[in-house]
Each structure stands twice: as C-alpha cells, then as structure tokens.
Amino acid sequence: MELTGAEIVIRALKEEGVDYVFGYPGGAILHVYDAIHAQNDIQHVLVRHEQAATHAADGYARASGKPGVVLVTSGPGVTNAVTGIATAFMDSIPMVILSGQVPTKLIGNDAFQEVDSVGITRPCVKHNFLVKDVKELATTLKKAFYIATTGRPGPVLVDLPKDITAAKTVFDYPHNIKMRSYSPTLKGHTGQIRKAVKLILKAERPIVYVGGGAILGEASKEVTELTRMLGYPVTNTLMGLGAYPATDPQFVGMLGMHGTYEANMCMHDCDVMIAIGARFDDRVTGNLEKFAPYARIVHIDIDPSSIAKNVQVEVPIVGSVANVLRAMISLIREEGSQPVKKEALARWWRQIDKWRAIDSLSYEHSDTIIKPQYVMQQLYTVTEGNAIVTSDVGQHQMWAAQYYHFDLPRRWINSGGLGTMGFGLPAAMGCKLACPDLDVACVTGEGSIQMMLQELSTMLQYNTPVKIVNLNNGYLGMVRQWQEFFYEKRYAMSYMDALPDFVKLAEAYGHVGMKIEHPGDVEASLREAFAMKDRTVFLDFITDPEENVFPMIPAGGAHNEMLLAGRDAMRSTHEEGMVLV
Amino acid sequence: MRHIISILLENESGALSRVANLFSARGYNIETLCVAPTEDPSLSRMTLVTNGTPEIIEQIVKQLNKLIEVVKLVDLTEGVHIERELMLVKIRAVGELQRAEVMRLVDIFRGRIIDVTEVTYTVEITGTSEKLDGFMDAVGRDELLEVTRTGITGIARGVKALRT
Numbered sequence: 096m097e098l099t100g101a102e103i104v105i106r107a108l109k110e111e112g113v114d115y116v117f118g119y120p121g122g123a124i125l126h127v128y129d130a131i132h133a134q135n136d137i138q139h140v141l142v143r144h145e146q147a148a149t150h151a152a153d154g155y156a157r158a159s160g161k162p163g164v165v166l167v168t169s170g171p172g173v174t175n176a177v178t179g180i181a182t183a184f185m186d187s188i189p190m191v192i193l194s195g196q197v198p199t200k201l202i203g204n205d206a207f208q209e210v211d212s213v214g215i216t217r218p219c220v221k222h223n224f225l226v227k228d229v230k231e232l233a234t235t236l237k238k239a240f241y242i243a244t245t246g247r248p249g250p251v252l253v254d255l256p257k258d259i260t261a262a263k264t265v266f267d268y269p270h271n272i273k274m275r276s277y278s279p280t281l282k283g284h285t286g287q288i289r290k291a292v293k294l295i296l297k298a299e300r301p302i303v304y305v306g307g308g309a310i311l312g313e314a315s316k317e318v319t320e321l322t323r324m325l326g327y328p329v330t331n332t333l334m335g336l337g338a339y340p341a342t343d344p345q346f347v348g349m350l351g352m353h354g355t356y357e358a359n360m361c362m363h364d365c366d367v368m369i370a371i372g373a374r375f376d377d378r379v380t381g382n383l384e385k386f387a388p389y390a391r392i393v394h395i396d397i398d399p400s401s402i403a404k405n406v407q408v409e410v411p412i413v414g415s416v417a418n419v420l421r422a423m424i425s426l427i428r429e430e431g432s433q434p435v436k437k438e439a440l441a442r443w444w445r446q447i448d449k450w451r452a453i454d455s456l457s458y459e460h461s462d463t464i465i466k467p468q469y470v471m472q473q474l475y476t477v478t479e480g481n482a483i484v485t486s487d488v489g490q491h492q493m494w495a496a497q498y499y500h501f502d503l504p505r506r507w508i509n510s511g512g513l514g515t516m517g518f519g520l521p522a523a524m525g526c527k528l529a530c531p532d533l534d535v536a537c538v539t540g541e542g543s544i545q546m547m548l549q550e551l552s553t554m555l556q557y558n559t560p561v562k563i564v565n566l567n568n569g570y571l572g573m574v575r576q577w578q579e580f581f582y583e584k585r586y587a588m589s590y591m592d593a594l595p596d597f598v599k600l601a602e603a604y605g606h607v608g609m610k611i612e613h614p615g616d617v618e619a620s621l622r623e624a625f626a627m628k629d630r631t632v633f634l635d636f637i638t639d640p641e642e643n644v645f646p647m648i649p650a651g652g653a654h655n656e657m658l659l660a661g662r663d664a665m666r667s668t669h670e671e672g673m674v675l676v
Numbered sequence: 677m678r679h680i681i682s683i684l685l686e687n688e689s690g691a692l693s694r695v696a697n698l699f700s701a702r703g704y705n706i707e708t709l710c711v712a713p714t715e716d717p718s719l720s721r722m723t724l725v726t727n728g729t730p731e732i733i734e735q736i737v738k739q740l741n742k743l744i745e746v747v748k749l750v751d752l753t754e755g756v757h758i759e760r761e762l763m764l765v766k767i768r769a770v771g772e773l774q775r776a777e778v779m780r781l782v783d784i785f786r787g788r789i790i791d792v793t794e795v796t797y798t799v800e801i802t803g804t805s806e807k808l809d810g811f812m813d814a815v816g817r818d819e820l821l822e823v824t825r826t827g828i829t830g831i832a833r834g835v836k837a838l839r840t
C-alpha cells in the first residue's frame with residue numbers, strides 16, 4: 096500500500112518508539128499535522144513558541160535518554176527553533192527536528208516563508224538533510240534517528256518540502272542502517288586501556304574528572320564502580336552532575352569557574368587526571384597555560400575530536416565511556432591489582448580534607464532577607480534530593496548546581512554549553528512528560544523566566560505540574576556580578592525594572608502563585624507547593640539582590656586562583672582575562 | 677606547516693558547504709580547494725591545502741572525519757606524494773619577438789598553447805604550485821591578461837590507494 100510522505104513520517108516516528116512530538120503548525124508542514132490528526136499513538140504537544148518546542152524536546156531527551164522530537168513549519172518556524180537546536184548541539188543531546196519547507200519547485204525562489212533551513216542550521220546540528228524524493232524519506236528518517244542517538248549524540252534536522260509530504264510511495268522502514276561514512280568507535284583500544292590502568296594505579300595525587308558524556312553514555316554505574324574501587328577523589332562538571340553521587344564521601348564537588356575549592360585544587364595539584372566524557376571546556380579549565388601543571392592525563396571520550404582539542408593528553412582512549420570503563424574494571428579485577436602508592440594517597444586525602452575544611456560554599460545567613468543559597472538548600476531538603484531540577488542561566492543556575500546534591504544521573508537538566516536563558520521552563524515541561532512520577536522543579540531568575548513565560552499556557556493544557564522556583568533578585572544577577580567585579584559596579588542594563596506581579600501572572604495562566612519574602616517562610620512555602628502534586632506552582636522568592644556566586648575563578652585565572660566569599664575582596668581580573676568572556 | 681588533505685566524501689549537495697563551513701566556523705585556513713566526482717559517481721574527491729601547527733592539523737583531520745559525509749581522508753603530506761595544479765593563462769603576445777619568447781618559455785615549462793589570437797596566447801600548464809608561479813614570473817606578471825588555477829590535487833606514491 097502506498098502512503099503519503101506525511102503518513103510515512105508518522106509511521107517512522109512510531110517505528111522509532113516516539114511518544115511525544117513538540118511542535119507548532121504552519122503552511123509548509125500541514126500535511127504532517129493532518130497525519131497526526133488521524134492517529135492517537137503519538138501525542139503532539141502544542142507549545143507557544145518554536146524555541147520552547149526544542150527546549151521541551153531537549154528536556155524530555157535529557158530526562159529520558161530517548162531522542163526528543165520537534166515538528167515546525169518552514170521559515171520563521173525554523174528560525175525560532177534555531178536557539179534550541181544550538182542549545183541541544185552544544186550539550187550533545189539527541190534530537191530530531193522535522194521542519195516543513197516550501198515545495199521543491201519553489202526552493203530558491205524566495206517563496207513565502209522560505210529560508211535555507213539546512214544552511215541556517217548547518218553549523219549547529221550534528222547533521223541535516225533536505226528530502227528531495229519521497230522514496231528516500233523513510234531511509235532518511237531512519238538515518239536521522241540513527242545519527243542523532245549514536246556516537247556523540249546531537250540534533251539532526253530533516254527538512255521536508257511540502258510536495259514530498261504529499262507524494263506517495265510504498266512504506267518500507269529499514270530496521271538497520273549502515274553508513275559507509277559514519278560508524279562511531281565504541282570499543283576502546285585494548286593497549287591504551289592497559290596503559291591507562293597502569294598509569295592510574297601508580298597515581299599519588301589522582302582526580303577523576305567526569306563530564307556530561309558519562310551521563311549521555313549511561314556510564315554512571317561504571318564511573319561509580321571504578322572510582323570506589325580505586326578510592327580516588329572525584330569531581331563532576333556542570334554537565335556531569337549526578338554521574339557520581341554527590342553525597343558520597345569521595346565526591347569533592349563540582350569543578351570549574353564556580354566549583355568548590357577542593358575540586359579545583361585537586362585539578363590543579365593532581366599528578367594523574369582521569370577525564371571521563373568531559374571536554375576541557377574553558378569554564379572548567381580556567382587559564383589553559385596554568386591548567387593542571389603536574390598532571391598526566393587519561394582521557395576517555397567517544398568523540399576523537401574532543402581529545403587533545405584544548406589540552407594535550409598522555410593516554411587518549413576513544414570509545415563509549417561505559418565500554419571503556421567496564422574494560423578497565425575487569426582488567427583491574429582480573430589482575431587483582433590495586434593502587435600502589437598507599438602512603439601518598441593517604442597524604443593526598445589529608446590535603447583534600449584541609450581544602451574541604453575551608454568550606455568554600457559557606458555563605459552569610461540572614462534572618463531578614465532570603466539568601467538564594469538557602470532556598471536551594473531548602474529545595475534539596477523538601478524534595479529529599481529526588482527531584483528533577485531544571486534551570487535557566489545565571490546565578491540561580493550556579494546556586495542550584497552547588498547546593499542541590501544530585502545523586503542520580505538525568506536529574507540535573509541545564510544548558511551548560513550554550514547557556515541559553517529561557518531553557519528552564521520548557522525543559523521542565525519535557526522532563527515532566529518523560530518522568531511523570533518525579534517531582535520537577537525549575538530553578539530560574541526573573542530575567543530568564545521572562546524569555547519563555549508563554550509556556551505556562553502549554554503547561555496548563557498538557558497538565559505538566561512543575562514547581563517554578565524563581566530567585567527574584569531584581570537583577571540580571573550574573574551580569575551584575577561581573578559588572579561589580581570587573582566594571583567597577585557600573586550596572587549597565589542589568590537591572591530588571593517594571594517586573595510583572597508573578598503571582599497574578601501565574602494565576603492568569605491558571606496556575607498557583609506564591610510570593611515569599613521572609614527566610615522563615617521558605618521551607619513551608621516549598622512544602623506547600625510540592626504538596627500540590629497536580630498543580631504548577633510559581634514560587635516567587637524575593638532574594639538578596641546583591642548576593643554573589645562564590646567561589647569564583649575570574650576569567651583568565653587558574654584553578655588555584657579562586658576568589659572565596661568573605662575572604663577575597665573583589666579584585667579586577669587581569670587585562671588578559673578581560674578579553675575572555 | 678602546509679598540509680595537503682585528500683578527502684573522499686559522499687557526492688551529495690551540501691557536502692562541500694559542510695567542509696567550507698567547518699573551516700570558517702573554526703577559523704582554519706583553506707589555501708586551495710579542488711573537488712570533483714571520482715570513478716564511483718556516488719563519491720567526490722576533494723583535495724584541500726591548509727596550514728597550521730601540528731595540533732591544529734590534528735583537529736582539522738578529526739573535525740573533517742566527524743562530518744557525516746566524509747568517508748575517508750588522508751594527509752598526503754605525511755607520506756611521499758605527487759601534487760599537481762593546472763593553470764590556464766592568457767598572455768599578451770604582440771610582435772614577433774614577444775611571441776617567440778612566450779613560445780620558448782612555454783616549451784621550457786612544458787606547457788601547451790591551446791588558443792591563439794594576433795595579440796594573445798592562451799597557455800595550459802601543469803605542475804607544482806611553485807612551477808606555475810615560476811612560469812608567471814618568467815613571462816612577466818605585467819604580460820598576464822588572465823589567470824585561472826585549479827588548486828592543488830594530489831595522490832600518494834606507491835601501491836597504497838585512498839578508496840572505500
């Protein structure tokens with residue numbers, strides 16, 4: 096039997112086990128919408144802006160491990176989606192974007208709602224396709240899902256001209272696909288693995304440095320097992336939080352610009368670094384010239400181009416992190432070997448304990464004004480550490496990362512790579528659809544939340560109860576903090592004036608709104624909100640307006656040049672640092 | 677250092693722009709680029725001349741390999757190889773003396789005259805880029821009316837072949 100291109104799209108989505116599609120209709124994609132109308136297996140979530148469709152699909156993917164699917168129309172539908180596609184690309188999130196396009200005959204004619212979607216998205220997708228023949232549609236969709244979900248995952252866009260979704264052909268979905276030009280290396284090189292294990296066991300001052308790749312690669316179990324076997328300290332990146340349990344004594348906290356003192360000092364002083372699914376991003380390494388001067392580095396990553404990109408390493412291992420770690424674990428087990436430098440390791444731990452004693456995440460408590468850190472600590476307590484926490488971008492993001500202790504992967508959902516304000520709310524909606532039984536909190540700021548506020552409407556329509564924790568400091572806080580430190584407090588455009596009444600706003604969208612102004616009310620309000628299982632609650636916490644995120648490595652600084660709260664006066668970064676972002 | 681990277685890629689629309697995009701997005705140099713389908717019409721062969729430190733070249737090779745349409749590639753400069761470039765050049769040739777001189781140079785550089793008018797010769801010449809530069813210098817840059825060069829193409833010496 097022949098099917099239309101639109102029907103083929105729906106059938107392919109079913110074959111791929113897709114349960115939700117996030118999208119927004121328009122002329123060029125209407126055939127596909129008509130096909131959606133004719134079935135009940137795949138639920139379409141009608142967002143209020145295409146950017147939200149991509150963030151929601153992204154949140155869904157991060158929480159579930161399955162690819163997120165987006166459906167948008169041509170022209171503005173695609174351009175609106177670009178920010179979300181780039182967000183997913185930077186964090187290697189599996190996503191398939193299906194975009195309508197003007198009919199093939201009109202392509203290149205500046206037709207109504209025509210943009211070169213493949214061209215516009217090329218730099219921010221793992222791959223993209225323009226389908227020019229309905230006979231190639233099924234195979235192209237299969238390839239799209241295959242590419243998006245294998246190797247280092249990423250977004251793949253399939254552009255669908257309107258005549259292609261109308262044309263008919265026999266539906267024959269390939270169950271397996273082999274591409275001569277694409278086959279990710281999954282198994283690590285045995286010789287390299289041996290070499291790595293040898294180096295690791297001889298370490299005197301080791302650190303295990305775990306990034307988002309460990310979560311994407313479903314390797315938390317292996318990361319935890321190997322790290323415990325070795326008894327080494329471990330740090331997670333912003334993207335890696337939850338890959339190793341944060342409440343475990345071997346965990347020294349997050350590293351990087353706003354990482355803990357002990358994590359960054361471990362990175363600086365270590366003699367052996369075991370980098371797992373991490374990419375030595377500039378927010379993590381600080382000044383590259385002063386990065387880990389004594390370290391011999393083992394780097395495990397599925398993407399060869401991540402290795403030796405910013406930092407030269409001694410033992411590169413390309414492969415899926417779970418595979419490689421399993422091979423390391425069995426090797427150590429088979430040989431019954433152990434770390435050999437017992438005394439040095441004990442000394443290293445004593446040193447780490449001294450760093451820990453500095454208590455770099457301590458902050459000044461207050462009985463009169465709500466401290467944002469305190470809200471995060473209470474959020475952690477009230478949800479018993481079990482919630483999925485999404486965040487937007489800014490100070491609140493760092494506080495959430497610092498004070499909510501993630502023991503499990505896929506519970507901390509944030510835009511680490513692109514740093515996209517507006518990500519948090521739609522992502523929370525996607526998470527709730529992926530994990531309806533878990534509490535979902537969206538930690539945000541009054542700046543970020545206003546970038547995707549319209550999604551409160553979608554959340555009512557699809558009944559995705561989320562607790563919005565707005566740390567309302569009246570500032571674009573992270574911008575203000577940089578202006579305080581590096582621009583002599585010239586607060587250019589970082590003040591949020593004429594804010595809406597968020598309580599009324601939440602109510603206008605059919606949700607519950609709460610305004611909390613006293614520290615004494617923080618816990619009770621959170622308890623009340625989380626008790627309302629089936630409602631979205633907007634908690635507007637009026638917080639200390641000029642609180643800063645500490646510790647901080649100023650741009651251009653090294654890991655051992657951290658500024659600590661209460662200890663270091665704000666000092667300007669060096670000139671070199673000022674040109675860095 | 678200068679590197680010649682030879683790439684087999686799917687002969688699909690968009691593949692070329694993906695390569696070009698990669699170079700501009702990551703700030704790598706392309707000195708010359710030369711591309712055409714191979715004996716297998718589903719594949720194109722691209723030869724790309726670039727330069728950079730060993731670290732940058734390593735990244736270029738890895739990033740190229742990461743492009744979905746790239747099937748295989750080799751850095752020809754890592755081994756013994758042959759490189760050639762084709763140039764078509766229109767030269768002013770007026771008066772017997774100048775016409776004889778140009779012909780003599782074409783002969784020396786083993787080019788061929790492929791078109792003649794009363795006032796011009798059009799010459800085809802292949803060789804390394806240095807040889808083509810040498811020819812232009814010998815003729816005298818002022819006498820060149822039009823120059824078009826293909827960019828470098830190259831192949832490894834010996835039995836080893838770049839194929840799928």
Ligand SMILES: Cc1ncc(C[n+]2csc(CCOP(=O)(O)OP(=O)(O)O)c2C)c(N)n1
Pocket residue numbers: 487488489490491492514515516517539540541542543544566568570571572573574
């Ligand atoms: C789309 C976008 N625009 C601009 C920025 C730059 N930026 C980073 S943090 C920040 C301030 C965020 O303010 P808010 O959401 O109120 O959070 P706070 O820092 O106060 O916690 C800005 C403007 C960004 N990350 N994303």
